[in-house]
Amino acid sequence: MKPEEEQQLIQIAQMYYMENKTQSEIAKELHIHRSTISRLLKLSRQEGIVEITIHGLHDQNFPLENRLKERYHLKYVGVVTCTEGLTRDQRSIILANKTNAYFQTILEDHMVLGFFLGCDPSSSCQSFDQSGPTYPFDVCTLNGWFFRTYSQ
Structure with missing residues (x-):
């Protein structure tokens, strides 16, 4: 790349x-x-003039x-990362917070909400955000255990 081309990329990136x-x-x-500006902004990222970091x-x-x-044609997937050294209770709280959100x-x-693979729905139910609207709903695990709860 010529120095004047690089300078133009820098100028456009700085302005943007x-x-x-x-x-x-x-x-x-x-x-x-x-459209040329858009192309040059993309080129400035490709050339390493601009690096975008999301903290x-x-x-x-x-x-x-x-x-x-994509693989299982699901509408929503929530993956929870737990670091080493967390207790079972700490992992349950992290999972319950993700579930609650x-x-x-x-x-x-x-x-009716269904849980499976040995999940304990009570920890998720206990962490429900009580600040918004509340709804009566049923919770059951898919292995047969069932209870009724009303968010208050």
Whole structure:
């Protein structure tokens, strides 16, 4: 890459990422078509001029969750990462919090929730967020155990 091409990539990247200008604003200012700006921004990432780091997602399992969704045609997958040294109770709390976050998005009156593989639904039920709307719902494990609970 020629030095003037690299300088142009740096200039465009700085305008876009550091000065928060839109691609249209940069195109107008530099007298370049907007689609060219988009292409040059992509090239600046490919050439290593721009590196994008997302902090705070070290414990997320998006790639695995997406593979599971695609392979098994699922609407939602939540993978929980537990580090070594956690007690069973600590792991249960982490799982219950992830479960609770999902349940809060889907709960409706008289819904039946099923658990399997030896999960204890009581820990998830105990961690339900009580600040939002509440719904009566049934919870059962798929191995036959059943109880009725009402979120209050």
